[in-house]
Amino acid sequence: MSFWQLLSYAAWGISGLLILWMLADMASVSKQYDEDFLMSSREGADELAEK
Amino acid sequence: MSNTAASAAGSQRISMLKVLNPFHVWALGVGIVLVGEFMGWNFSVAKGGAYGALIACWVIGLLYTCVAMIDSEVTSTVAAAGGQYTQAKHIIGPLMAFNVGLYLVMAYTMLEAADALIVGDLMKSGAEAMGYAGLNTQPFVVLTIAFLAWLNYRGVFMTLTLNFVITLVAFIAILILFIGVDPMNPGAVLKHKELLTDLPYGWIGVIASLQFGMWYFLGIEGTCQAAEETRSAARSIPLGTMGGMMTLLVAATLTWYVCTGLMPWQYLGQAYTPLYDAATIVGNPNLQILLFVGTLFAAVASANGCINDASRAWFSLGRDRFMPGWFGAIHPRYRTPYRAIIFLIPIAVSFAFTGLLDQVITFSILSGLLGYTFMSINMVKFRKMWPIGSIKRGYIHPFHPIPAIVLFVLCAAVYFATFLGYGASLLAIMAFYIAASVWFTLRRYQFVKRGDQFTMPWPRPKGY
Numbered sequence: 001m002s003f004w005q006l007l008s009y010a011a012w013g014i015s016g017l018l019i020l021w022m023l024a025d026m027a028s029v030s031k032q033y034d035e036d037f038l039m040s041s042r043e044g045a046d047e048l049a050e051k
Numbered sequence: 052m053s054n055t056a057a058s059a060a061g062s063q064r065i066s067m068l069k070v071l072n073p074f075h076v077w078a079l080g081v082g083i084v085l086v087g088e089f090m091g092w093n094f095s096v097a098k099g100g101a102y103g104a105l106i107a108c109w110v111i112g113l114l115y116t117c118v119a120m121i122d123s124e125v126t127s128t129v130a131a132a133g134g135q136y137t138q139a140k141h142i143i144g145p146l147m148a149f150n151v152g153l154y155l156v157m158a159y160t161m162l163e164a165a166d167a168l169i170v171g172d173l174m175k176s177g178a179e180a181m182g183y184a185g186l187n188t189q190p191f192v193v194l195t196i197a198f199l200a201w202l203n204y205r206g207v208f209m210t211l212t213l214n215f216v217i218t219l220v221a222f223i224a225i226l227i228l229f230i231g232v233d234p235m236n237p238g239a240v241l242k243h244k245e246l247l248t249d250l251p252y253g254w255i256g257v258i259a260s261l262q263f264g265m266w267y268f269l270g271i272e273g274t275c276q277a278a279e280e281t282r283s284a285a286r287s288i289p290l291g292t293m294g295g296m297m298t299l300l301v302a303a304t305l306t307w308y309v310c311t312g313l314m315p316w317q318y319l320g321q322a323y324t325p326l327y328d329a330a331t332i333v334g335n336p337n338l339q340i341l342l343f344v345g346t347l348f349a350a351v352a353s354a355n356g357c358i359n360d361a362s363r364a365w366f367s368l369g370r371d372r373f374m375p376g377w378f379g380a381i382h383p384r385y386r387t388p389y390r391a392i393i394f395l396i397p398i399a400v401s402f403a404f405t406g407l408l409d410q411v412i413t414f415s416i417l418s419g420l421l422g423y424t425f426m427s428i429n430m431v432k433f434r435k436m437w438p439i440g441s442i443k444r445g446y447i448h449p450f451h452p453i454p455a456i457v458l459f460v461l462c463a464a465v466y467f468a469t470f471l472g473y474g475a476s477l478l479a480i481m482a483f484y485i486a487a488s489v490w491f492t493l494r495r496y497q498f499v500k501r502g503d504q505f506t507m508p509w510p511r512p513k514g515y
Contacts, residue, residue, distance in 0.1 A: 004183040011190035015197040022204050022393055029383060038380035040064040041370065043131035043279070043507055 067132065068386040070208045071281040076274045076291020078215035079359060081298050082352035083159075083270030085221050086166060088299075088306045089326050089346040091266035091412070097320025098472070099260030100251040101311040107257065107264030108303050110461065115268035117458035118423055119296040120448035121430045123289035126275040127445030128437075129507060130284040132388070133367030134275030134360070135422055135429075140371065141507065142433050143425075145499060149373050149491045150484055151425055155276075155364035158418035160395055161411045162270060163357035164402035167195040168411075169350040171403075172323075173343070192403045199355045200396050203362060206385045207280050214355050217348040222302060224345030228330055229305045231338050232312065240333065241312030248316060261468040265416050267303040271295055272422070273356060276363040285445025358392065358399075365391040371504040373495065413473050417480045420465055427459040436512035 029038070095104040122135070131137045136152035171188030178186040202210050232240045250256055274292040281287045310325045313332045322328050330342035366388030369378025382389040402411050431452055439447060448454060469477050 002183060004178050004186050008187055008190045011194040015190065015193045018197045018201040019396065022201060022389075025204075026389060026393060029389070033383050035380075037063060037065060038383065039370070039376060041066050041379070041381050042064065043129075043137065043370075 065381045065383060066386070067280045067381060067388075068207065069280055069282050071211060071277050071287070073287045073290040073294065074215055075208075075211040076277055076281060076287055077295045077298070078211050078218050078352075079277055079356050080271045080274040080292055080295035081222070082214040082218040083162070083273050083356035083360070084268055084295075084299055084353070085218055085302065086169065086346075086349040086353040087266035087269055088225060088302050089221070089342075089349045090169065090324050092263060092303070092306065093310065093319050093322055093325040094266075095260035095263035096311070096316050098252070098263065099256040099258075100249070101247050101307075101316045101319070103250055103252075103257040103260045104264070104311070105307055107260040108267055108307055111261060111264035111268060111465075112300050112303065114423070114458060114461040114465070115271055115299075116296055117454040117461070118272050118426060119292045120454050121426050121458065122272050122275050123292050123446045124444060124448045125430065125433055126278050126288045126292075127285040128442055128509075130278045130281075131367070131507070132276060132279040132363040134278065134364065135272065135426060136364055136367055137278075138275075138429055138433075139425060140504060141509070142429050142436065145373070145496060145501075146488060146492060147425060149368070149495075150488060151422055152364050152368045152373060153484065153487055154418040154422040154425075156361050156368075156395070158415045158422065159270075159273065159357040159361035159364070160399050161402055161415035161418070163196065163354045163361065163399045165408055165411050165415065166350045166354035166357065167192045167399065167403045168406065168408050170195045170347065170354070173347050173350070177343075189404065193400055195351065195354055196358075196396060196399050196403070199351070199358050200392050202355065203358045204382070204385065204387055204389050204392050207277075207359065207387060210355060210359060211277075214352050218352045221345040221349040221352065222298065224341050224348075225302050225305055225326065228326065228333075228338060228342060229309055231333055231335060232309055232329075234308070241309070243312045246311060246313075246315055251316065255471075258464065258468050259471045261465050262416065262472060265419070265465065266412075267306075268296075268299050269416060269419055270353070270356070270360075271299060272419075272426075273360040276360040279363075285443070289446035358395070361395050362388050362391040365395060372498045372500045373491070376498075410476065413469070413476045414480060417469065417477060420462055420469070421480075421484065423458060424462045427455040427462065430455040430458075436514070437509070438513060441510060441513065 095107045099107060125138045129137050129141065134155065136148055136155060139151040140148035171192040174191045175186045175188050237243065274288055274295065278284045278288055306326060310319055310329050313329045319325055324346055327342045327346055330338040365374065365378055368374040369376055369391065378391050378394060380390050434451055
């Protein structure tokens with residue numbers, strides 16, 4: 001197996017791990033926090049708008 | 052810094068981190084665009100010749116200067132993610148806001164897919180140069196999208212700091228190439244006298260080249276998406292955006308000057324990586340490596356910025372229930388729109404796996420163009436509803452309404468140019484957005500938070 005083939009498999013593997021990590025973290029956050037809290041943000045206000 | 056604020060009812064409210072500065076805003080805007088200097092702009096040479104491409108560069112530069120001026124003024128009053136979507140929501144109405152939000156998501160997600168395709172192709176070229184032919188690009192396309200999505204998921208500060216570094220390297224690569232071709236001695240390396248010709252297809256060719264002139268600047272308006280995460284957005288967004296526009300005008304002009312002095316228009320018009328080819332012609336191996344790295348970094352920076360912008364637009368649509376509210380969540384630790392980021396990964400990968408780079412880019416350009424057309428109308432309405440003095444502005448653009456009118460006229464010219472080359476794509480995208488509008492009006496609008504979506508402390512508009 002050549003270096004480039006190995007690199008291709010590594011790319012698939014790392015991509016899979018990164019996506020799995022994000023999905024697992026997303027599920028964990030949903031378990032730990034209330035949905036109303038996660039979706040409670042409102043449009044920001046800059047200091048100029050607050051004056 | 053406290054990043055949760057107590058609501059009126061006493062419960063905790065989550066918000067994005069305000070950690071960005073004008074350099075991050077510059078990195079977001081220029082980072083998305085600069086890949087267009089490394090590849091893509093040169094298709095305008097095939098349509099209009101070298102001089103036609105220069106005219107396209109400056110005419111489209113004028114279009115984007117109008118975009119940057121208008122965006123800077125409106126965004127300096129709307130410190131919210133969503134950018135032009137949020138502007139449309141406040142200034143025009145829900146149907147326009149929905150469409151603009153969709154233009155943004157489609158434009159950036161497709162551009163991200165195109166960037167990932169470019170990274171895959173560069174890997175393939177690198178493998179071929181090292182003696183391995185036929186490398187499968189798909190794993191590198193997926194890795195690019197997955198890694199950058201992960202970075203975006205983990206926080207905006209690191210994401211855009213990385214973008215600043217790699218964008219700067221790519222920009223410096225262009226500057227070094229310019230110095231490397233000895234511009235003070237015309238004729239020594241650059242052969243403009245021999246290579247520059249008359250317009251090969253006349254003025255109709257120049258008009259046709261406008262569509263590809265968009266590549267020089269497409270995406271600079273994405274700076275607005277950072278408004279909710281930028282410290283002193285009213286100052287930082289105009290600074291970053293206008294600074295970015297100046298950088299791009301310099302980069303675009305240098306790119307044209309170097310490439311047209313080294314390659315005949317017939318070759319340049321179909322080159323895949325014109326700046327890298329220019330370095331190859333110069334014959335300096337260090338320049339070649341630098342431009343290869345610059346091209347790679349520019350593509351990665353563009354994809355990175357696109358993920359940032361598409362996810363903010365999708366998040367904003369979710370927050371106001373223009374799309375399912377589930378997408379309007381913010382990560383309690385990283386303070387990013389994490390669900391929107393994850394949701395857009397398979398969509399970007401699907402676009403990339405089609406492998407149709409030109410169609411994907413055309414769809415992206417047309418979505419952007421629809422957004423710019425809206426901005427000209429938006430600006431006129433904004434000044435009427437909130438005249439100067441009625442609302443705090445961090446930046447006031449000069450010569451109103453001239454930039455809005457110029458923008459509208461130039462957009463019309465680019466639609467015509469696109470119709471000449473990609474008429475079927477233009478009609479297909481129009482049909483797609485009309486169908487989406489019908490769906491929104493009949494099925495989705497009932498879920499929109501009609502009162503709650505307007506939380507900016509703005510005065511009542513004039514005449515209402």
